Amino acid sequence: xxxxxxxxxxxxxxxxxxxxxxxxxxxxxxxxxxxxxxxxxxxxxxxxxxxxxxxxxxxxxxxxxxxxxxxxxxxxxxxxxxxxxxxxxxxxxxxxxxxxxxxxxxxxxxxxxxxxxxxxxxxxxxxxxxxxxxxxxxxxxxxxxxxxxxxxxxxxxxxxxxxxxxxxxxxxxxxxxxxxxxxxxxxxxxxxxxxxxxxxxxxxxxxxxxxxxxxxxxxxxxxxxxxxxxxxxxxxxxxxxxxxxxxxxxxxxxxxxxxxxxxxxxxxxxxxxxxxxxxxxxxxxxxxxxxxxxxxxxxxxxxxxxxxxxxxxxxxxxxxxxxxx
Ligand SMILES: Nc1ncnc2c1ncn2[C@@H]1O[C@H](COP(=O)(O)OP(=O)(O)OP(=O)(O)O)[C@@H](O)[C@H]1O
Numbered sequence: 001x002x003x004x005x006x007x008x009x010x011x012x013x014x015x016x017x018x019x020x021x022x023x024x025x026x027x028x029x030x031x032x033x034x035x036x037x038x039x040x041x042x043x044x045x046x047x048x049x050x051x052x053x054x055x056x057x058x059x060x061x062x063x064x065x066x067x068x069x070x071x072x073x074x075x076x077x078x079x080x081x082x083x084x085x086x087x088x089x090x091x092x093x094x095x096x097x098x099x100x101x102x103x104x105x106x107x108x109x110x111x112x113x114x115x116x117x118x119x120x121x122x123x124x125x126x127x128x129x130x131x132x133x134x135x136x137x138x139x140x141x142x143x144x145x146x147x148x149x150x151x152x153x154x155x156x157x158x159x160x161x162x163x164x165x166x167x168x169x170x171x172x173x174x175x176x177x178x179x180x181x182x183x184x185x186x187x188x189x190x191x192x193x194x195x196x197x198x199x200x201x202x203x204x205x206x207x208x209x210x211x212x213x214x215x216x217x218x219x220x221x222x223x224x225x226x227x228x229x230x231x232x233x234x235x236x237x238x239x240x241x242x243x244x245x246x247x248x249x250x251x252x253x254x255x256x257x258x259x260x261x262x263x264x265x266x267x268x269x270x271x272x273x274x275x276x277x278x279x280x281x282x283x284x285x286x287x288x289x290x291x292x293x294x295x296x297x298x299x300x301x302x303x304x305x306x307x308x309x310x311x312x313x314x315x316x317x318x319x320x321x322x323x324x325x
Pocket of ligand 1 (some may be wrong): 041
């Protein structure tokens with residue numbers, strides 16, 4: 001259901017003659033986790049800065065929480081928490097003192113502030129480490145403290161620019177899990193920028209793929225793979241117990257099912273590509289045919305494959321089957 005909290009309309013930004021963002025129109029719904037995905041220099045940070053009213057669009061507009069970000073940047077920043085790729089804290093102060101300081105700067109009432117800061121530290125998993133100096137914090141802990149810094153201000157939207165940069169793999173997993181959990185618990189809208197496909201895939205409801213300032217595509221993984229892989233979007237792999245005695249016959253009959261585009265039969269495997277997901281029909285037919293099925297696997301295209309189609313196989317724009325913006 002559409003319930004946009006962010007509406008970008010024809011957003012464009014030139015730096016001199018360089019077009020950093022090119023006519024970007026995009027809606028992000030309340031409560032969604034949206035990934036801005038693209039290689040270095042694609043225009044992700046510039047887009048974020050325009051959403052925050054920190055960079056002025058050359059054309060178009062960004063409306064965030066119902067506020068025009070360019071005309072009223074102060075009001076937008078009251079609603080939106082921004083975690084830049086490296087958040088700065090006072091190293092010689094404890095994490096809790098850093099957070100108290102931020103809370104005071106943001107006008108949180110003195111009688112409330114200590115309780116709220118401690119609760120926020122617990123929320124981001126730093127409860128046991130809040131009295132440590134931030135100078136002794138790891139990169140992952142600093143990013144958690146960065147989240148606490150946003151959360152204490154009770155934002156409606158969090159924008160995180162490359163938030164997992166420099167965190168080790170298990171730290172990344174925990175951090176992404178935390179973002180997902182916070183988004184659900186607090187009904188927060190989260191925008192993340194990244195060029196790490198795999199990470200985005202784990203957490204985002206939707207992603208937008210940016211290349212050279214343009215949003216080439218947006219959607220969930222299923223929609224994107226459907227658009228990109230077209231008629232072969234769904235691949236069902238089936239393993240059977242005994243080798244097929246009449247593979248040609250099986251193939252001929254499977255071809256009659258609506259949506260089947262190609263079939264590959266091995267000794268004890270059958271792989272069917274289809275334009276829609278007809279796995280139940282395929283399985284139903286094979287069972288009726290008398291085969292003993294030992295495994296059914298639906299292949300899902302990951303962002304990695306989608307990314308490779310875009311950036312490495314050099315797909316020509318005219319071959320892209322969704323509307324290029
Ligand atoms: N202040 C600026 N002045 C001039 N050019 C800029 C400025 N900021 C960004 N650019 C250029 O605009 C383009 C988009 O940059 P942007 O930082 O938005 O990309 P990005 O997708 O965030 O990349 P990264 O992942 O490296 O942060 C790049 O070509 C960049 O060199």
